[in-house]
Amino acid sequence: MKLEIINKYNEEVIHMSMDSFFGSLFDIVDSTNINRCPKCNITLDHFKKTGLLGCSYCYTHFEEYLAQNIRRVQGGVKHVGKVPKSASVEVRSKIKIDDLQIKLKELIEKEEFEEAAKIRDEIKTVKESIEDGDKDA
Template sequence: MICQECHQRPATLHFTQIINGEKMQLHICEVCAQEKGHMFPGGMNDFSIHHLLSGLLNQQGSNAVSFQQTEQEKSLHCETCGMTYPQFSKSGRFGCSDCYEAFAERLDPLFRRVHGNTRHSGKVPERSGGTIKLKKEVDQLKYELRMCIEQEEFERAAQLRDRIRELEQQIAHL
């Protein structure tokens, strides 16, 4: 893709702006971005995902947090590496893999805000996704089946049961 400003260099920066529900995309090169002031201060190399995460963590803590909560955060630490929650929120990096569990109660709201959910579902590759998509559909239908049984919607449950059997047969033949 070519830069929308100079029409000479390849566009390496892609901005999406939504104003009053109207989406506008801008694709520009680094030179034009610096000239137009679209770059982060100090250049792109000064910005990292860790700074973004750290900013989100600090923003999360700025919503009228009580003194008691900040004391809880100070005492929250990882037993394995000793990292405290304030250290993590400042750096945006974990000290070890056990930090995920140590700070789990504080991470779930962050993940919900950033991703909209706490469970990552990811994308399925087109080439090998046939079986995976079918298995996901079966899992979803089994969940719906349990809900229908709990709500005593037995006709709908029978339809779901039949559909699950069809899909499981398709999976077995792949």
């Protein structure tokens, strides 16, 4: 009788899918302190639900998650503010170059080299237009 129960249990364990095994394992890892701020104990799940962080250290602890979402929503993580309408073409061009260089760096990090080459060429074109403007003045 005991042997039958053991054999039946072994068959059930063997037939357990790898997905359910690793899924459970990932649930355990997810519930550990990896996603919890060590200073205030706010969890990443809490932030996702409420949109509120618990302390200033949360920005450092959850930096990767925050940066990804800010990039997704706003297109970048650098705040440049508004450019006055009265700003010169040269100022606007330099701001555009800065933005393009940030985008270029991100594309290279992602190894999206074809898109990076297009951005590189666009930077070159904008720089040339600034130089041409200086020659005219």
